[in-house]
Amino acid sequence: MAVGLSHPVCVDVPSETDAVLGKPFKLTCIACMRREEVRAITRVDWFYTPKEDGTLIPIFQYMNGRPKEVEGPWLKRLMWSGSADLQDVSIRIRNVTYDDAGTYHCQLFRQFEFDYFTPSVTKTKVIELKVKAKASEDPTALYSEIMMYLLLVFLTFWLLVEMVYCYRKISKSDEQSQDPATNYLAIPSEHKDNQAAPVCE
Structure with missing residues (x-):
């Protein structure tokens, strides 16, 4: 009887939206691949939009197999919290402040590598983050x-x-x-x- 290797199950769960002041917080972004056996080039861009403004501010990037922080106010405040298979492309805020409240965009780009063509797909997830003084x-x-x-x-x-x-x-x-x-x-x-x-x- 042949036994095949089982792949981890990917569950697309929404991110939590209530952060506590002074505590770390994970911005969850799950992007399940339907065919795990297909290789793909993955790029992830995280953006932040303040409440009073609609401008997309780049804050974090994952490209060419490496996480990359973006210069600006978010430098040294974010860390990669994704999985090795890139089903989970989340990031974590090290120390939440009131200024972190706002809208976050997780933009995922995948380019699949087939023999004769390379289709691509782009997904965007939006997280509305609120910051509380203490946990409820x-x-x-x-x-x-x-x-x-x-x-x-x-x-x-x-x-x-x-x-x-x-x-x-x-x-x-x-x-x-x-x-x-x-x-x-x-x-x-x-x-x-x-x-x-x-x-x-």
């Missing part, structure tokens, strides 16, 4: 914490009930074990008193 509460984590406390209270109550039940059971067992001994000791004493009583004729 995760409702799932909050519900989990509440359930944990409720479970702890229930287990404490159950343990208390079990302790009271066991204490009463042990106390009742001790009383029952003491009664026969008391009766046993009391019978000879009563019998002795009866023997010592004078017989009336």
Whole structure:
């Protein structure tokens, strides 16, 4: 039986849009190739558009197999976060500031290498980024914490009930074990008193 090598599954997921001030943030850009066995030349251009302006500002580039930072305010603030097979062509902001809020464009160009022709495809993904002062509460984590406390209270109550039940059971067992001994000791004493009583004729 022949076993072939399996290729990693590519899932096109949207990027998160809420960044936290002072924290790193990944701008996710997934571009799945339908035929992984076909070689392709890939180029990725990242652009930023401020909220008050519609100008596309180049901020990062991937070309000829190498990531390349672009001169300007974004220099040394971005890093490549893509995969080796270039299905994932994401980048990461090292330290988010309020100025990072705005629109990001991930522009991908692929030129496929077939025997007789070289078709190409261009894709663009847009990410609207918002910057918050602190991370918002995760409702799932909050519900989990509440359930944990409720479970702890229930287990404490159950343990208390079990302790009271066991204490009463042990106390009742001790009383029952003491009664026969008391009766046993009391019978000879009563019998002795009866023997010592004078017989009336």
